Amino acid sequence: MPKPSTRVLLLACTLLAGVVLPARADLTHRYSFTSDASDSIGAAHGTLEGAAAVSDGAVVLDGADAYVNLPGGLIQGYTAATIEAWTTMAEGPVWTRLFDFGATNGANGHHYVFFTPHSGAADTRLVISDTDPGWAHEELVAQAGFLDDGNPVHVAAVLDPAKGWGAFYVNGRLAAWSQNISIPLSQVAPDYCFLGKSLYSADAYLTGTIDEFRIHNSALGSAEIAQSFATGPAALNYDPGPVAELALALPAQVRLGGVVIPELTGTFATLGQVTLGPLDVTLRSSAPGVVTVQTNGNLIAKAVGTATITAERDGKSATAVVTVLPAPVVLMHRYSFNEPAGSVEVVDSVGGANGSVNPAAEGPNTVGLGTGQAVFPGGSTYRQGGYIDLPDGIVSSKTNITFEVWATWNGPSGSTWQRIFDFGSSSKGNDPHASGNGTGSFFLTPRGGAGVVRFDAAPTGFANERILDGTATLPVGRETHIVCIYAPANQSSQLWIDGKLVRSSTAPFPLANLQDANCWLGLANWNDPPLNGALNEFRIYEGALTELEIALRRQAGPNTIPTDPGLLESISLQAPTLLQGNRVAAQAALLANFQKSKNVDISGLGSVTFTSTDPNIFTVAAGGGLLPVNLGSALLIGSYQGRSATSAVSVVAATRLTLTLPSPALAGGAATSAILMAEFPGTNANVAAFAGVTFASSATNVASIDATGTLLPLRVGTTTISAS
Structure with a gap:
């Protein structure tokens, strides 16, 4: 009795399909190629031309003369359209067509809309034109790469010119879009509607198969298209259900006049996470006078705030906060120090404010050139230092200012108040080798009185002084990227070291208050020691760099001025193995891939967050500093602009210890440090200062040793030092 149960099962499936999977009211044409090119929705039946043939539920196109000829006028009167296809397009010549609807004039097409899997510009593109010949004025949506690779693919092309929107989706995901489509569909003259053939006679025919081809008289949303792809070509279902969760990602900062494209994702019960377009949601601004939402979903920065x-x-709903900064920064002065050895002038390649190179007042020291950097040899006193004198007024002429420098400090590590730059005035007059005190200045020192790097802004002595101290002295012998910002318009001053914001404060006074008659590199407006180090590049901007602009410049390095990176495409996370007991944070790196800039280290950005899935294994600080807590493994999560990346982090134990002591130690001599080398999986490290390490002396009257491994020899004799 198998047949009755089979019939019941088939009937149940048919009823289920009829109830759950209704056709959309805006689906106007459907070609399923079961036996021919019939239209099961709109009765606009097509014909198979040339060698085109239907096989196994798909039309087969041979790339020679085969195509499907659909009736003219298919999208006539539409104001928006979605065109879907399930297809396999084989590798072939450029400029083949999946579809091409329009008119012809001789050998040329015009007033058309088409989709090509492989253009002559090495991309996939959706094109609309309103002129004859068509190529004379086209608007397009394009994505690098090809779709004629022999793999089955679902393509959905969407045009909604009234909202400026054009897009195409590949396998249910938003692949490329434009918010600047202005040619209305009424300008398309669909006299001919071809599948697999171009309106241009010189273009090749498509090689491949088309399983299903559909036309809608509306712009489908991202979730509806994702649901259609998930359902497949055999059935109709465009209902993803309600969104369960919505996420919105925006840059934390944008320039006045800037345009921001929201990054949106929705999580649906049946689909999971779907990338949404700006027209898939309703967008609102709490302050339209500051940030305005346009019809096409773009955000326009209208005023500071x-x-x-x-x-x-x-x-x-989902929310994100955007701060609008003043107009874009302008690079005003750039010193790259590429002059030959012996030069007495350094060139400002942007602003023409060249500086003079000056020797020391005592001794032979001067600023060394000829190696692509300015080398300052230091000296015992300010009179022994060479320096560079930049033109007066280089700071006070600005409204908001950013200093950017790539500097190497050569110490000594305990030296204080050396100057990388010092712009201001002094009782010295205009001679840094004279004795005197500063009366107001902007300066940057590798090591200030607090033992850390300092950016100091004080226009009139100590009144309203803004001190921005870092967290450590500038490293000795290593090039460091430093950014100092003073922006009264934002009421913000900042100190960035190697892409991380280490200190911020307000900016209470206008730059015009500064009397910057002395603009010196390498010497101070005070009687402080000269710089011992080198400057690779020094830049001054009008305006305040954003955090992303700082990250991009750090990555580009001193020899390159970065351009607009384009949209964020992905992020990745790199994290080190942690050594048990290490008190010094190990650094994780969150890297961003933009359309035009790859592997940008964004770890130090304020809009980046790091999370440990188990703080009992390791903790993470802002900026990605990792500290071990207990042995084991947990995940590190880095997030930026709605995207997240993860990396497993392990805390490992030492497998072997080796203790090395100075021998012999002189009774009553200076303290020395023990070296306790530990072998860890994949690395070795001196763990003398690690947490959990203990030292002991068997004869403390002969020599003592403290918790950090500092050995103090006291008297003649022998003692055994142990560590664990």
Whole structure:
């Protein structure tokens, strides 16, 4: 009795399909190629031309003369359209067509819309034109790479010119889009509607198969297209259900006049996470005078200030805060120190404010050139230092200012108050080799009185002084990227070291208050020691760099000025293995890939967050500093602009210890440090200062040793030092 149960099962499936998977009211044409090119929705039946043939539920195109000829006028009267296809396009010549709807004039097409899997510019593109010949004025949506690779693919092309929107989706995911489509569909003259053939006679035919081809008289949303792809070509289902969770990602800072494209994702019960377009949600701004939402979903920065942007769909919402900064920074002065040895002038390649190279007042020291950097040899006193004198007024002429420098400090590590730069005035007059005190200045020192790097802004002595101290002295013998910002318009001053914001404060006075008659590199407006180090590049900007601009410049290095990186594409996370007991944080790196800039270290950005899934294994600080807590493994999560990346982090134990002591130690001599080398999986380290390490002396009256491994010889004799 197998047949009755089979019939019941088939009937149940048919009823289920009829109830759960209804056709959309805006689906106007459907070609399933079961036996021919019939239209099961709109009765606009097509014909198979040339060698085109239907086989196994798909039309087969041979790339020679085969194509499907659909009736003219298919999208006539549409204001928006979505064109879907399940297809396999084999590798072939450029400029083949999946579809091409329009008119011809001789050998040329015009007033058309088409989709090519492989253009002559090495991309995949959706094109609309409103002129004859068509190539004379086209608007397009393009993505690098090809789709004619022989793999089955679902393509959905969407045009909604009234909202400026054009996009195409590949396998249910938003692949490329434009918010600047202005040619209305009424300008398309669909006299001919071809599948697999171009309106241009010189273009090749498509080689491949088309399983299903659909036309809608509306712009489908991202979730609807994702649901269609998930359902497949055999059935109709465009309902993803309500969104369960919505996420909105925006840059934390944007320039006045800047345009921001929101990055949106929605999580659906049946689909999981779907990348949404700006027209898939409703966007609102809490302060339209600061950030305005345009019809196409773009955000325009209209005024300096802060706005909260809210995205809404299906009763769910997500928010993000955007701060609008003053107009874009302008590079005003750039010193690359590429002059030959012996030069007495350094060139400002941007602003023409060249500086003079001056020797020491005592001794032979001067600033060394000829190696692509300015080398300052230091000296015992300010009179023994060479320096560079930049033109007066280089700071006070600005409204907001950013100093950027790649500097190497050569110490000594205990030296204080050397100057990388010092711009201001002094009782010295205009001679840094005279004795005197500063009366107001902006300066940067590798090591100030607090024992750390300092950026100091004091226009009139100590009144309203802004001290921005770092967290450590500038490293000795290693090039460091330093950014100092003073922006009264933002009420913000900042000190960045190697891409990390280490200190911030307010900016209470205008730059015009500074009397910057002395603009010196390498010497101070005070009687402080001369710089012992080198400057690879020194730049001055009008305006305040954003955190992302700082990260991009650090990555580009001193020889390159970076350009717009494009949209964020992905992020990745790198994390080291942690050594048990290490008190010094190990650094994780969150890297961002933008369209035009790859592997940008964004770890120090304020809009980046790091999370440990188990703080009992390791902890993580802002900026990605990792500290071990207990042996084991846990995940590190880094997040930026709505994207997240993970990396496993392990805390490992030492497998072997080796203790080395100075021998012999002189009774009553200076203290020395023990070296306790530990072998860890994959590395070795001196763990003398690690947490959990203990030292002991068997004869403390002969020599003592403290918890950090500092050995103090006291008297003649022998003692055994142990460590564990």
